[in-house]
Amino acid sequence: MSMTRRQFVAALGASSLLTLWPGTNALASGSDTRMLVVLLRGGLDGLHALPPVADPAYVRLRGALAPDDPLKLDGSFALHPSLKFMHQLYADKQLLPVLAVAPPYRQRSHFEAQDCLENGTAKPGGSTGWLNRCVAALPGSDGLAIATVMPLILRGEGEATTWSPPLPQEVNPILLQSLQPLYAADPVLAEAFSRAIETEAAGEMAMQGKGGKRAGVQLPQTMAAAARFMSKAEGPRIGFVEDSGWDTHGNQAGVLARKLSELDNALRAYRDGMAARWERTTVLVVTEFGRTAAVNGTGGTDHGTGGVAFLLGGGVRGGRIAGDWPGLNARDLNEGRDLRATTDLRALFKGVLAKQLQLSESVLDTRVFPDSRDVKPLDGLLV
Template sequence: MADRMNRRQLLTRALALGCTAAASPVLTPVSFAALPGARRLVVIVLRGAMDGLDVFRPLGDPHLAALRPNLARENTPLLLDSFFALHPALSGLMPLWHAGEMGFVPATSTLYRDQRSHFDGQDHLEAGTAGVLPSALQRDGWLNRLVAQLPGAQARTAFAVGRERMLILEGQAPITQWSPGTDLDLSPQNRLLLSYLFDNDPLFAQAGQIALDMTTTGAAKDDDGDDIPAGSDAAGLGRYIAQQLLAEARIASFSLTGWDTHRDQHRALLPALTRLQDAILALRDGLGPVWGETTVMAMTEFGRTARENGARGTDHGTGGALLLAGGALRGGRAIGGWPGLADQDLYAGRDLMPLSDIRAYPAWAMRDLFGLPVSAIERHVFSGLDMGDNPHLFL
């Protein structure tokens, strides 16, 4: 034991000479967990507050045009039903909608209110908490707590694509993460030293070899020799995650940025929507028949203001939307009610009123996909949550 600890201390000091903090195996935007069974769950965190009113446009609400005189006319949407329409940048997902493999929940949110801080909002979303956020020493994420509740769950190597931390993955369950895209400025002697240390300590061997590969090839390799895609390549990321879900992994989570659209939203929203669509379609294509056992949940920290601002954008709001996809889904429908956009119906006179706690939908996914008891979910995963009635998300 003493010999192993000495090697680890030496490894830490050697890496500190040439590694940046972002190159360390820390919590990052994609992770996998190996679980028994066939069902798969993918959670996508949409950082920046996606405007659900634009992505799933409520054309049937008579007040929309007055609140958004410019945005309501931009980017002619695609009709989903007699009330809602889909942003045209997601047109590639229309076949999923018609096949019942895509749906959405309008007017949903975490219980975070009023301050409208991206950082706090994302922490509430990923921690799955209600009320005050836990302290820095006690914080863990709901996806990690899910893994901890599943009998037979094992750690699966996780590769981070990007540099943001993922609170949703922090916790007691052992999940390895990695952040590629950072150079290691190491001398040949240090490389030899690290290779020796890796050979003698399996715990660090895989992550260390990935780091060394990135310094010579510019791209990380996993243990099967496959490229780990850069974070900006959403389609490549989707294909890579699909490979892992076809193997041992059963749960994956990653984040996509670019949803903060204060100005020129009709243009600013397009790249983020394209990345989201690319990731989902790459998952579907890469999973093949396993898509029928897969559920994707794309969640954001809060919605945006019902009224457009003077810069033809929207500001931080409250009620948002949850996008669902996958072959296991009972889709082709809007799930939940609609609060209305009349002045008296808005939250604080400015935002879409949330009608549901967004935590209820992953909670029911845990119950229906993995057989976790409701009591365990409400006590150990989403403390204080009343799951309410089953929305029957799945076939």
């Protein structure tokens, strides 16, 4: 990736500063911290990734879908057995799960929920993202998205670039769902599109049966690439990685066993790639909403509300569970079907940004997350 003009000027300025004052460096000024946001598009089932093993309603609602041999955490919650590295981070007090969390949007559209999460406002809409507004509020900082096209979360006036892996990602199933009605109305293209969808589905099912995945760049490779850039002394302070395929309406147990294993390996690859800088790095793993509390008729779950987020890094106050658990009894569920969200994602974001990037409360309330004074940051997330 070529160096931008701002990166060049920043590097030149840093060199001059080190020449004049050898004892001055990025570590001493606190400007070498890093933050990475990982967005799992499609709606990760938080009850599958972080099973509430002590809630008596859980097994009744999930039945055979409840993961076997979950990795115990605090007696009330566990991690999916595919998340072995994250379990070790929890033991090392570098992983903090945040439960019953969601953006302020409380409906069940993928696109609107992702839009709300990325633009950082109380409802979908807008042309800039909150992560870009963070970059703009930090003079001399840069943002990096590991993506082919700049995502909404990093669009805006702040300095941000994209880097695309050399191999294409697999086709986003949500995009295919959106295109299907358009092609179905075309007498020429409808049949060809239908055949393409069938071929894609057959290939995916065949790979799942073999325990593998179709060709393309996987999340561990993407996260390793993010670490290569962000671990450099003059690398971007703010990064973004996205992954699709988390919309598990059917065969959820098999799909998430593979996807969660990829996520676990990806986080390990990023931690290893950051090396010594890991101690001053924070990673936020988020998704647009949760899933229904009960299993559906095809071994999956449908769009829900409250989900889970994971905060990890060398400076995280981990080894515990954050957030308020609303319970899974019928009277406690949102609309009688979803885990009720008790924490606004913006409160989590604010708590990290205030500590990790030293952004003031006024900047967070008015610039990064406009009109959000009533959303107070979560305290005590980082050491």
